[in-house]
Amino acid sequence: METDSTARDLEIVRTLKAPRRLLWKAWSDPDLLKEWWCPKPWKTDVKAFEFRPGGAFHTYMTGPLPNGEQGESDNPGCFLDILPEERIVCTSMLTGGWRPTEPWIGITSVFLLEDTPDGTRYTARCMHRNGDERTKHEEMGFYDGWGTMIDQMDAFALSLS
Amino acid sequence: METDSTARDLEIVRTLKAPRRLLWKAWSDPDLLKEWWCPKPWKTDVKAFEFRPGGAFHTYMTGPLPNGEQGESDNPGCFLDILPEERIVCTSMLTGGWRPTEPWIGITSVFLLEDTPDGTRYTARCMHRNGDERTKHEEMGFYDGWGTMIDQMDAFALSLS
Numbered sequence: 001m002e003t004d005s006t007a008r009d010l011e012i013v014r015t016l017k018a019p020r021r022l023l024w025k026a027w028s029d030p031d032l033l034k035e036w037w038c039p040k041p042w043k044t045d046v047k048a049f050e051f052r053p054g055g056a057f058h059t060y061m062t063g064p065l066p067n068g069e070q071g072e073s074d075n076p077g078c079f080l081d082i083l084p085e086e087r088i089v090c091t092s093m094l095t096g097g098w099r100p101t102e103p104w105i106g107i108t109s110v111f112l113l114e115d116t117p118d119g120t121r122y123t124a125r126c127m128h129r130n131g132d133e134r135t136k137h138e139e140m141g142f143y144d145g146w147g148t149m150i151d152q153m154d155a156f157a158l159s160l161s
Numbered sequence: 162m163e164t165d166s167t168a169r170d171l172e173i174v175r176t177l178k179a180p181r182r183l184l185w186k187a188w189s190d191p192d193l194l195k196e197w198w199c200p201k202p203w204k205t206d207v208k209a210f211e212f213r214p215g216g217a218f219h220t221y222m223t224g225p226l227p228n229g230e231q232g233e234s235d236n237p238g239c240f241l242d243i244l245p246e247e248r249i250v251c252t253s254m255l256t257g258g259w260r261p262t263e264p265w266i267g268i269t270s271v272f273l274l275e276d277t278p279d280g281t282r283y284t285a286r287c288m289h290r291n292g293d294e295r296t297k298h299e300e301m302g303f304y305d306g307w308g309t310m311i312d313q314m315d316a317f318a319l320s321l322s
Binding site for chain 1: 166169214215241242250252253254255258259260261262263267268269271288289290291
């Protein structure tokens with residue numbers, strides 16, 4: 001039933017300089033998360049951050065579009081799984097209290113942290129509800145966007161030490 | 162943001178004869194669940210039952226339609242939260258591993274068990290992604306269908322004692 005499911009995924013795996021403890025700190029506090037969550041000069045407003053399975057996770061981002069106008073991206077969602085310093089899973093398919101919703105893009109994101117001899121291995125996997133949204137997400141600049149977020153997160157986490 | 166959300170819910174609350182322990186047993190074992198899951202003479206095939214948060218929960222039901230033809234209802238989904246003898250939460254918005262999907266009806270179901278002096282209070286709440294699907298679900302016979310399931314579950318659980 002799920003034989004082709006990974007064809008609906010986008011994934012970035014990177015080895016980071018910051019230790020897991022500081023990356024977790026940067027991730028698990030909304031006042032810190034907003035500093036690195038979206039590629040600058042876009043800004044993140046964290047509208048909900050109930051850091052537990054079933055808790056609301058809602059980011060609202062604003063910034064300049066290529067045409068110079070102000071853009072926005074509203075992303076209500078829900079945390080699904082949290083394993084301290086190891087794993088965070090969240091989705092746009094549900095909002096707080098696991099309530100189903102109608103997202104503009106239907107994704108579940110999985111973030112994994114692992115120690116390696118060379119640094120912290122960070123996996124950011126984005127699973128889509130269909131291939132069209134996966135393609136659209138890639139064309140919107142997934143690899144650049146999430147890659148920049150990861151650079152910003154690593155640098156910001158290091159600054160916390 | 163969620164002010165009107167309960168307008169998207171359907172709910173049945175009933176006081177049952179079977180104790181929580183046996184209702185949980187009837188719920189948590191797919192070989193037992195299939196005996197009461199859908200109104201007879203429809204039958205349930207449990208295609209996946211990974212009884213943990215993030216685990217697949219997939220039922221496939223077949224039976225006669227009012228016109229005499231054979232009908233079917235395929236319902237892949239995912240468990241979200243399990244608190245033994247107290248709470249089960251599952252959704253059609255995701256499949257196993259929290260993977261987003263495109264359900265024919267977008268719901269999260271919450272089942273609660275509580276002891277009361279009169280028996281076991283059972284709450285079956287169905288949250289919908291929009292009002293149209295809530296209305297459609299009610300018109301499809303939600304109250305009769307889920308009510309019959311609950312009758313069947315209570316009687317079946319009592320037979321386990």
